[in-house]
Amino acid sequence: MFWFMQGLCCLPVFLVIWSSSTFIISYLIAIYRDDVDLIFPYISDTGANPPESCIFGLMTFISACAGIATMYARYKFVEKLSEETRVVSASLNRAALVFGMISCFSMCIVATFQETAMTGVHDAGALLFFVSGVLYLILQSVISYHANPFGSSVNVCRVRLFIAILALVALFPTVICAIFVKQTTLHRDREDKDYPFHLASAVCEWVVAFSFVCFFLTYIDDFKLFTLRVKTEYEE
Incomplete structure (x- = not known):
């Protein structure tokens, strides 16, 4: 059996590959059509005009569905792990799931x-x-430490915590600098007064986005260890 066929690790693998492709394909098409600037446009700018907007919308919807499936599988894994060990509270696990669903x-x-x-x-x-996405990363990092050593290794916990902190730190300039961006056109002039704010906000937005992608990479080894089954009961 190939490694990506073990357990449910195909879920985070697909999510990472598809989400990365969503960002990259939309960006390349937008650059080819000269719809956005080459240097750090907003992610949403790359999916603002057709045909890239159609591709971006479809691929993002599929990413959201894959994210829901992956987050729910993670929730059930932690729930099963806690049935015997009691290492993670049910409320903490549910809170992480709720924030994950909101982000999707x-x-x-x-x-x-x-x-x-x-x-x-x-x-x-x-x-x-x-x-909501950053809150999900933070809560999952806390869950990982609580579940250790029954869940992920200490090194994986540290990687998740680092990614969560990186996303949290990048979130603030993403939002704050965007407030000072007055121009909403897709092409920017470096001479514009608000260009430094646009650049800082856009760079940090890409950092936050790929922090999510890297975080789900850390799920792969965990997802090799379990499967989910649907139980059907018929009542007359």
């Missing part, structure tokens, strides 16, 4: 309401996605 739903909002068409809704969805 917010991804759909971001992909559906393009920033050039519905700026307010798009920005609200993006803010909700980043905040």
Whole structure:
């Protein structure tokens, strides 16, 4: 059996590959069509105009579905682990799942309401996605330490904590600097007064986004250890 066929590790593997492809493909198409600047556009800028907006919306929706499946599998794994060891409280596990589901739903909002068409809704969805997503990373890092040594190794726990802290630190300039960005066009001039704020916000946005991707990479070894089964009962 190939390593990616062990347990449920195909879920985080697919999520990481597909999400990374979503960002990269939309960016490459937007650059090819000269819809955005080469140097650090906002992620949403790369999916603002058709045809990349159609691809970005579809691929983001699939990423959200894969994220829901992966987060729910992680929730059930921690729940099963805690049935015998009592290392993780049920409320902490549920809180992480709730924030994870909110972040996935917010991804759909971001992909559906393009920033050039519905700026307010798009920005609200993006803010909700980043905040709830970072909270999910933090709670999962706490869960990892609580579950040790029954769950992940200490090194994996440290990697998750580092990624969560990196995402949290990058979140603040992403949001704060975006407040000072007044121009909403897809092409920016370096001479614009708000360009440094745009650049800082965009760079940190990409850091937060790929922090999520790297965090789910750490799930692969854990997901090799378990499977989920659906039990069907028929009542007359």
